[in-house]
Amino acid sequence: MSNLFDYLSWRGDLDFISSPFNPVDSVIFSQLSYLPFDGIVSGPDEKKEITVSRAADIFSKRPEGAPAVMFKDDPAFLSALGSSKRFGNCRLRGYVNHVDTDREIQFSALCVITGDDSCFIVFRGTDANFVGWKEDFNMCFSEVIPAQLEAADYLEKMAGNINGPLRLGGHSKGGNLAVYAASHCGKSTQLRITDIYSNDAPGFHEKVLASEGFAAIREKIHSFVPQSSVVGMLLEHGNNYTVIKSSQIGLLQHSLYSWEVMCNDMIHADKITRGSRFVDKTLREWIGSLDAAHREQFFDALYNILGASQAKSIHELESSWFKAAGLMLKSISNIDNSTKTLIRKTLKALIRSAGNNITMLNPVINNDE
Numbered sequence: 579m580s581n582l583f584d585y586l587s588w589r590g591d592l593d594f595i596s597s598p599f600n601p602v603d604s605v606i607f608s609q610l611s612y613l614p615f616d617g618i619v620s621g622p623d624e625k626k627e628i629t630v631s632r633a634a635d636i637f638s639k640r641p642e643g644a645p646a647v648m649f650k651d652d653p654a655f656l657s658a659l660g661s662s663k664r665f666g667n668c669r670l671r672g673y674v675n676h677v678d679t680d681r682e683i684q685f686s687a688l689c690v691i692t693g694d695d696s697c698f699i700v701f702r703g704t705d706a707n708f709v710g711w712k713e714d715f716n717m718c719f720s721e722v723i724p725a726q727l728e729a730a731d732y733l734e735k736m737a738g739n740i741n742g743p744l745r746l747g748g749h750s751k752g753g754n755l756a757v758y759a760a761s762h763c764g765k766s767t768q769l770r771i772t773d774i775y776s777n778d779a780p781g782f783h784e785k786v787l788a789s790e791g792f793a794a795i796r797e798k799i800h801s802f803v804p805q806s807s808v809v810g811m812l813l814e815h816g817n818n819y820t821v822i823k824s825s826q827i828g829l830l831q832h833s834l835y836s837w838e839v840m841c842n843d844m845i846h847a848d849k850i851t852r853g854s855r856f857v858d859k860t861l862r863e864w865i866g867s868l869d870a871a872h873r874e875q876f877f878d879a880l881y882n883i884l885g886a887s888q889a890k891s892i893h894e895l896e897s898s899w900f901k902a903a904g905l906m907l908k909s910i911s912n913i914d915n916s917t918k919t920l921i922r923k924t925l926k927a928l929i930r931s932a933g934n935n936i937t938m939l940n941p942v943i944n945n946d947e
Contacts, residue, residue, distance in 0.1 A: 670688060670690060703779075805847050
């Protein structure tokens with residue numbers, strides 16, 4: 579069960595000229611994008627670059643009170659990247675980290691100059707900020723979310739500042755942003771894009787998939803999902819995906835640190851699990867049974883309950899969970915009757931959809947694994 583740290587041991591001493599870019603590298607950069615590089619990596623309006631090695635050194639000496647990492651392995655991961663020849667000499671620029679509660683947007687991106695005359699533009703997935711969760715909810719009823727528009731603008735801006743071929747990618751929502759940006763940028767930028775890596779990312783509404791821009795980049799998309807994928811099964815993708823193995827179970831497989839790798843690729847599996855297919859079909863039927871207005875009202879209500887905790891991120895919620903739980907319970911009791919009815923109706927529809935598909939979990943009835 580080899581992981582990203584093992585890959586660094588195997589390939590860390592080989593630069594991108596000696597050993598060409600491969601799908602594991604896209605996972606490496608997707609995880610790198612979650613690091614809070616505020617004050618370390620220059621912004622999109624600057625041309626200054628910093629090596630991963632130097633960024634890792636500065637990061638290790640950050641003062642107390644600096645932005646928290648999202649994953650506990652991130653500091654060790656960045657240190658290992660900085661110590662390797664393959665990634666330590668890569669240069670970072672164009673970092674942006676934009677969170678706007680009023681517009682319900684969480685957007686972050688980074689450019690990595692890989693040393694093989696190419697640039698990898700990576701988009702961050704949903705981070706610890708609750709507004710990012712709300713933005714994910716919005717995908718269920720909106721054709722376009724603000725982060726997708728920012729991703730397209732960011733791609734065009736950075737393409738104008740960087741020469742050579744472009745690779746794009748990201749994990750979770752970040753993979754969605756990479757595909758959206760590639761399908762909505764100008765033709766001259768599209769022609770420079772060689773590959774787009776979507777790592778367990780949600781899909782799109784049909785309007786996006788039917789666009790000429792998407793058709794132009796469809797064959798450049800490489801989609802990967804773990805065996806028990808949930809996020810990567812949401813909405814429509816318009817292309818095939820490769821199933822990979824994870825050392826975790828259930829939702830924990832969404833973590834890139836759990837993905838199993840070999841020398842230049844992830845370890846493939848035959849298909850997603852029965853559980854993943856059950857969740858996929860259940861959520862599709864559930865969402866399809868609700869009109870867009872109903873979905874919006876339901877997710878707004880859930881977000882308002884979460885917002886009543888007065889926490890703005892997972893870290894804040896964890897630090898004062900008892901107080902937050904009390905505030906959320908009080909918020910639920912104060913919800914008006916029409917909203918309570920809406921929530922009950924929506925949850926009943928979810929339970930009904932799950933009941934319709936429960937036989938998918940029975941290996942006797944579904945003798946396909």
